[in-house]
Amino acid sequence: MKxxxxxxxxxxxxxxxxVALAETAxxxxxxxxSGVAMNRKMPPHSLQAERKVVASCVNDVQMAQVNQxxxxxxxxxxxxxxxxxxxxxxxxxxxxxxxxxxxxxxxxHGWRSAWSHDFGIVAPFFRxxxxxxxxxxxxxxxxxxxxxxxxxxxxxxxxxxxxNWLNTKTGGDIPIYLCGLSMGASTVLMAAGLDLPKxxxxxxxxxxxxxxxxxxxxxxxxHLHFSYQVCGGPLGRVARGKLRMAMDAESCPQALARSRxxxxxxxxxxxxxxxxxxxxxxxxxxxxxKQLFIVPGAGHGMSYVVDRKGYQAALTDFWTAFDKNxx
Numbered sequence: 001m002k003x004x005x006x007x008x009x010x011x012x013x014x015x016x017x018x019v020a021l022a023e024t025a026x027x028x029x030x031x032x033x034s035g036v037a038m039n040r041k042m043p044p045h046s047l048q049a050e051r052k053v054v055a056s057c058v059n060d061v062q063m064a065q066v067n068q069x070x071x072x073x074x075x076x077x078x079x080x081x082x083x084x085x086x087x088x089x090x091x092x093x094x095x096x097x098x099x100x101x102x103x104x105x106x107x108x109h110g111w112r113s114a115w116s117h118d119f120g121i122v123a124p125f126f127r128x129x130x131x132x133x134x135x136x137x138x139x140x141x142x143x144x145x146x147x148x149x150x151x152x153x154x155x156x157x158x159x160x161x162x163x164n165w166l167n168t169k170t171g172g173d174i175p176i177y178l179c180g181l182s183m184g185a186s187t188v189l190m191a192a193g194l195d196l197p198k199x200x201x202x203x204x205x206x207x208x209x210x211x212x213x214x215x216x217x218x219x220x221x222x223h224l225h226f227s228y229q230v231c232g233g234p235l236g237r238v239a240r241g242k243l244r245m246a247m248d249a250e251s252c253p254q255a256l257a258r259s260r261x262x263x264x265x266x267x268x269x270x271x272x273x274x275x276x277x278x279x280x281x282x283x284x285x286x287x288x289x290k291q292l293f294i295v296p297g298a299g300h301g302m303s304y305v306v307d308r309k310g311y312q313a314a315l316t317d318f319w320t321a322f323d324k325n326x327x
Contacts, residue, residue: 193255268298
């Protein structure tokens with residue numbers, strides 16, 4: 001073989017090796033990131049990545065209020081209930097009924113959070129306004145089963161299963177409102193695209209994102225500081241293997257475009273985890289009756305803390321509009 005041909009072969013081999021190495025690195029990064037995002041048990045040495053994401057939205061004074069309220073809600077006497085999701089996963093909820101309820105709130109918490117933490121601050125207002133509440137533990141959190149978080153794609157079906165449980169429990173004639181914070185907000189917004197019972201009168205969505213793909217892209221580029229294009233393809237394939245569902249199988253705008261259920265959208269202007277533009281996009285896509293409550297100066301999930309009176313007024317107006325008037 002001539003020397004030139006040998007050099008070409010060697011060069012081709014080196015190129016192939018580099019490409020293979022790059023693909024291996026991309027796949028390894030995708031495995032790691034999907035573990036941070038989706039696994040119940042996070043990968044080793046992943047705490048720093050989680051801290052980078054969470055630290056972007058922490059106000060110590062406000063978080064202290066939220067933490068204290070969460071502790072208080074957790075010890076309120078209630079009934080702990082379990083159901084089986086349609087895929088067989090065990091799901092846990094915390095049922096806090098009131099006498100003569102005007103409505104029922106089905107509450108879905110956010111990513112790597114907890115029912116009492118996310119809703120402790122608003123729970124007294126729910127109770128004082130004759131709301132029975134089912135606080136759900138999202139799959140792969142707390143006492144619920146499941147290995148993986150689905151960013152709303154699978155949880156939307158859990159939400160429907162809980163609605164059906166509530167109607168069996170209470171008779172199906174009490175207005176139900178789906179309520180979610182962050183990932184929980186996107187969960188209930190995606191659930192809007194399902195065939196919900198007629199007594200589901202509304203959805204309250206606080207700081208929800210548009211889709212799993214878009215929030216992953218935003219967090220990767222703005223908090224973890226790398227291009228999503230580098231591992232977006234492998235990440236989608238890894239995630240699909242975990243959920244048995246494509247990550248673009250549903251989005252909030254798609255679900256809202258075909259929904260009949262009224263929505264109250266809430267977002268803070270200083271949210272650095274889920275950009276407020278995502279709520280604007282969801283709001284624009286919604287074909288049902290809709291209301292928008294924006295809180296100046298509020299960070300991620302802190303709208304109720306920053307403007308309690310305004311938030312309470314928005315909830316009251318929303319309930320008044322739809323308790324007895326289904327869309």
